[in-house]
Amino acid sequence: MTTEQTDEQLWAAVVRGDGVAFATVFDRHGDRVWRHVWRMMQHRQDAEDVVSATFAEAWRKRSSVRIVDDSLLPWLLVTATNCARNASRGKRRLERLIAHIPRADDAPDAADVVGDRSEADAAKTAVTEALRALPQADASLIALVMLEEMPLADAARALGIGYGAAKTRIHRARGRMRAHLEAAGVAPTLEEVS
Numbered sequence: 313m314t315t316e317q318t319d320e321q322l323w324a325a326v327v328r329g330d331g332v333a334f335a336t337v338f339d340r341h342g343d344r345v346w347r348h349v350w351r352m353m354q355h356r357q358d359a360e361d362v363v364s365a366t367f368a369e370a371w372r373k374r375s376s377v378r379i380v381d382d383s384l385l386p387w388l389l390v391t392a393t394n395c396a397r398n399a400s401r402g403k404r405r406l407e408r409l410i411a412h413i414p415r416a417d418d419a420p421d422a423a424d425v426v427g428d429r430s431e432a433d434a435a436k437t438a439v440t441e442a443l444r445a446l447p448q449a450d451a452s453l454i455a456l457v458m459l460e461e462m463p464l465a466d467a468a469r470a471l472g473i474g475y476g477a478a479k480t481r482i483h484r485a486r487g488r489m490r491a492h493l494e495a496a497g498v499a500p501t502l503e504e505v506s
Contacts, residue, residue, distance in 0.1 A: 369395065397448065454482065
């Protein structure tokens, strides 16, 4: 396998079970997927877990992976967004469970710990929460277009929707995110915090 092969050629080999081709795909796109996940997860271990889950899904679903303009990256980014959302839901469930465990009187209050975050962390957290509040398809579209700077037409193809529908969805999703950020008391643009 050479790195000169296209994603489509490599993926055809992966579908046949070629691990070397799969490793080449990982080498080609792993860093980009990691950066994308890092923006959503904000913790190194969580990001690494989600990247692993993303590539595990790619291997598991290798015969049904959608290639867009000879690139696996859109499919990987959408899958990474979905895996990140699943991981975040699991983390929130665990946090709710832990919150119900009795604690010692001298343990720090969670509100005090959260209050120590910097403004930048608060803004990133608000953007992450705003992204999580969107329907899955809208969050994937926002992630591809605004965070990964993918052209809207390419993102629409990656998600299997028409360009006009994508244009409408992204306009509405930006409005919902803006309202969520304003309600959270955060006023930066999405570009400033992505």
